[in-house]
Amino acid sequence: MSSPVAASDLARAAYCPRQLYYARNDDTRGPPPGVEEIRALAFEYPSLLGTDESALATYPIAVSPKTYRENLRRLRERDDWDELTAPAGRDVLLTGKDCRGVAHKLVGDPAVPSLVSPGEPPERGVWEPQRVRAVALAKALSWEHETSVSRALVEYPAVGVVRTVRLTTGNKAAYRRALRVARDLDFVPPRLRRSSKCDECAYREACGVKTRSLRSLLGF
Structure with missing residues (x-):
């Protein structure tokens, strides 16, 4: 039985197999500077919502303070707002049959994994590498808890937006393609x-x- 593949490697495989090849041979690879500061915003939504615009401007946000507060107000209307702001778990390592990775949050009961991205979302939906990684986390959580997990979340705290990734046929197919690439990558693509x-x-x-x-x- 093959060892579980890192969910972050699956995201790279979906983005560019050649990038994954170089990353695997890079002993110093890690998140770029500033990532942790942005991810920390995902655990401060309520306080950020009450922060005035001049103070918000000092945070690592990617939109204007006014737009950021408007996004957080819309986020507060979600049914899972309470679970997002008080997650059941934080930075939880999940290991499934085929993949492993860290869910930055476990949200709700039954729990769904949340991936916190330091970047910005597309106009609609979620970028494919993040969709693949989110599906990987959902599958790992399902394997660990021996229960069905039909969705995952991707949070973009730099803009105050949360998107849902459902385990549709298309998203699961993209995950399987990335898994094949990551497992078979023994050459320079x-x-x-x-x-x-x-x-x-x-x-x-x-x-x-x-x-x-x-x-x-x-x-x-």
Whole structure:
């Protein structure tokens, strides 16, 4: 039986298999600076909601203080607001049959896992790597508790938004694809071609991918 794959590796596999290859060979890999400060916001929603806009501006938020407070007001209308702000568990390591990872929160009873992202959400839904990671956490929780878990949460505390990821056929298929990639990755995968994903990748120089500036695209 194969060892469980890290949920963070599945997210990288969904984003770019080549990035996962380099990350696995990077002894110093870890979260970028500032991540923990942003994630801490997910445990302060009620106090942040009562913080005035001038004070909010000193926090690591990604939108204006006014927009942030409006987002938190909408968040307070969720049925699971009380569970989000007083989770049943925090930073819980979950180990399932195929994957393992840390749920930053366990929310509600029966519990669902919540992944706290330091980034910003797309206009609708959740980015695919985070959907894959959220599904992995839900499956690991289901395995551990021997119960059905049909959804997970992804929180974006830098903007005060929480999204639900349901274990739909499509989301489970994306998870299985990432799991196959992560398990079979014993070679250097091909580079992505003309992908915006390369622009912010920490392994861009090691990969050797060439990104083109606006000047070069215009022929200057």
